Amino acid sequence: MIDFALKNITRYRARTFLTVLGIVIGIAAIVALGSISEGVNTSIQSSLNVLGGKIMVQSSGSGGFAAGFAGSEITDEQVAAIESVDGIKEAVPTIFFLDTTQGLGDGQRPQQFVVGVDPSKLEVFVSQEIEAEDGRKLEEGDSGVILLGNGLAKITGLETGDTYSLKDEEDFEVVGVLEKSNNLQIDNSAIVPIKDLQDILKKDSYQVVFVIPENVENSENIVEDIEDVDEDLQALASTDIARQAGEISGRIRFFTLGVGAIAAVVGGLGVMNTMIMAVLERRREIGVLKALGATKRKVMVQFLLEASVISVLGGVVGVAVGFGASFFMGSISNFSITPVVSLQLVLGSLLFALVLGLVGGLYPSWKAARLDPVEALRYQ
Numbered sequence: 001m002i003d004f005a006l007k008n009i010t011r012y013r014a015r016t017f018l019t020v021l022g023i024v025i026g027i028a029a030i031v032a033l034g035s036i037s038e039g040v041n042t043s044i045q046s047s048l049n050v051l052g053g054k055i056m057v058q059s060s061g062s063g064g065f066a067a068g069f070a071g072s073e074i075t076d077e078q079v080a081a082i083e084s085v086d087g088i089k090e091a092v093p094t095i096f097f098l099d100t101t102q103g104l105g106d107g108q109r110p111q112q113f114v115v116g117v118d119p120s121k122l123e124v125f126v127s128q129e130i131e132a133e134d135g136r137k138l139e140e141g142d143s144g145v146i147l148l149g150n151g152l153a154k155i156t157g158l159e160t161g162d163t164y165s166l167k168d169e170e171d172f173e174v175v176g177v178l179e180k181s182n183n184l185q186i187d188n189s190a191i192v193p194i195k196d197l198q199d200i201l202k203k204d205s206y207q208v209v210f211v212i213p214e215n216v217e218n219s220e221n222i223v224e225d226i227e228d229v230d231e232d233l234q235a236l237a238s239t240d241i242a243r244q245a246g247e248i249s250g251r252i253r254f255f256t257l258g259v260g261a262i263a264a265v266v267g268g269l270g271v272m273n274t275m276i277m278a279v280l281e282r283r284r285e286i287g288v289l290k291a292l293g294a295t296k297r298k299v300m301v302q303f304l305l306e307a308s309v310i311s312v313l314g315g316v317v318g319v320a321v322g323f324g325a326s327f328f329m330g331s332i333s334n335f336s337i338t339p340v341v342s343l344q345l346v347l348g349s350l351l352f353a354l355v356l357g358l359v360g361g362l363y364p365s366w367k368a369a370r371l372d373p374v375e376a377l378r379y380q
Contacts, residue, residue: 019274023314026264031322033256038340055211060234072207085225089214092124093206113189116197135160135176146172150180151187271360296369307361315353
């Protein structure tokens with residue numbers, strides 16, 4: 001029956017090709033958009049790992065982590081007010097800057113996440129468990145030096161002892177490259193002494209203050225106390241940020257997979273149309289099969305098998321095309337979001353393609369099974 005199905009779907013090659021193409025486009029859309037969605041989710045969760053049990057404080061109404069804390073300005077006086085709140089172990093002012101001046105050597109200018117932090121408090125952003133793969137970490141009193149994440153070092157090709165040009169105004173000596181971690185935010189960042197970054201950006205304020213509570217269980221009370229001490233400050237516990245980020249990534253995943261699913265359903269309608277045409281054109285053949293003893297069940301299975309072969313073929317090619325498309329989209333964006341093609345996404349896409357084939361071929365196969373053999377043999 002499989003051999004018979006393969007011969008039948010190659011009988012009308014142009015029609016079969018267009019039907020398979022419809023499935024390919026739909027499944028490729030699911031894989032490409034789904035992988036980007038997974039990449040966004042992975043990036044968000046990775047960014048949240050930096051927070052751990054910390055509280056993030058920024059100016060009220062300013063952009064959050066994803067926006068690089070645009071518009072957030074925190075003064076030394078506000079930092080002192082934050083430190084005066086009971087239950088705080090440490091408050092660490094930080095600056096974030098998206099730099100595009102360090103090229104790759106071929107004219108490309110990717111965005112690089114530059115973090116300004118007090119070298120003596122580096123562990124607030126980089127866990128003590130993450131060691132330097134080459135060179136060393138930042139140390140107290142450092143100036144004019146930079147520490148690179150593992151991913152950023154590979155992208156730029158820089159090593160310990162090389163020079164990193166920041167904003168085309170200042171050259172920093174690379175003193176170390178961190179080992180690869182499970183945190184994309186750290187892997188793709190560069191870290192400099194906060195005073196150096198303030199001088200380059202010509203600012204004496206900060207964008208965010210990471211607050212380490214003495215007891216994580218008191219985070220909610222500390223958040224309220226910080227906002228009470230200065231109404232221009234907005235504080236968020238890591239649990240609140242994780243919940244908001246989860247809601248955002250869920251909406252992105254629903255939207256992207258929904259768009260891909262719509263495209264795939266259109267391809268499934270193409271399968272149904274092809275199989276209906278096949279039934280109409282092969283009525284006499286169906287009559288011969290029934291005259292030779294083929295049961296309704298065998299006729300139905302035969303047409304369902306043909307529909308499934310078309311869909312699975314389109315699904316396999318669609319997964320490959322979607323895989324390539326997702327990384328193409330990632331490359332043109334300089335992998336600011338790294339696509340993640342998971343095994344679950346691949347298997348889910350192939351299963352969806354198979355279901356489309358079965359659903360699309362169900363009515364035509366049922367129609368073929370119910371044909372009267374005498375009437376079918378008379379068909380010319």
